[in-house]
Amino acid sequence: MNDSDRHDHSELSDIELRVRTLESILTQKGYIDPAAVDALVEAYETRIGPRNGAQVVAKAWTDEGFAQWLREDATAAIASLGFSGRQGDHMVAVENTPTEHNMVVCTLCSCYPWPVLGLPPVWYKSAPYRSRAVMDPRGVLAEFGVTLPETTRIRVWDSTAEVRYLVIPIRPAGTDAWTAERLADLVV
Structure with missing residues (x-):
């Protein structure tokens, strides 16, 4: 019996089933508190992540x-929107233009x-x-x-670890009359 046969009646994907199983085992062993997870x-999902960046853009x-x-x-502009903290202490915003495109990589780890x-x-x-982002950014x-x-x-x-970047893309054509909220939904 393969995984798809075993779970064909479940609405959860294989990864969701694995996560749920792992969480159950760790909870049973007392290693995690489900409320904390x-x-x-x-x-x-709601306070940290791409939606915040979309609002900034x-x-x-x-x-x-x-x-x-x-x-x-x-850093200050982003913090004024309530988005600050660890891993965002020293931010630099760079803007894409018709003649320049920005790409970010952390060559040492994953800042x-x-x-x-x-x-x-x-x-x-x-x-x-x-390594490829530095050697062949156009190809990547x-x-x-x-x-x-x-x-x-x-x-x-x-x-x-000292500086993190946020790329501001070129605003899509035809969105001049859009609200910031509608644009943020587009960016995410």
């Missing part, structure tokens, strides 16, 4: 004063701005991504579906 999950797109502040002091982007994706922490971007004209300069920023 629920609180952590809720925090990353949308505000920069709709409020030139905020965008200027973000360029000058990203990532958790308060605004959440936990780093697995690929971001992988050694192949970290193409693998993610981002094909840029040869005339577009690609700038690679090395995130560190």
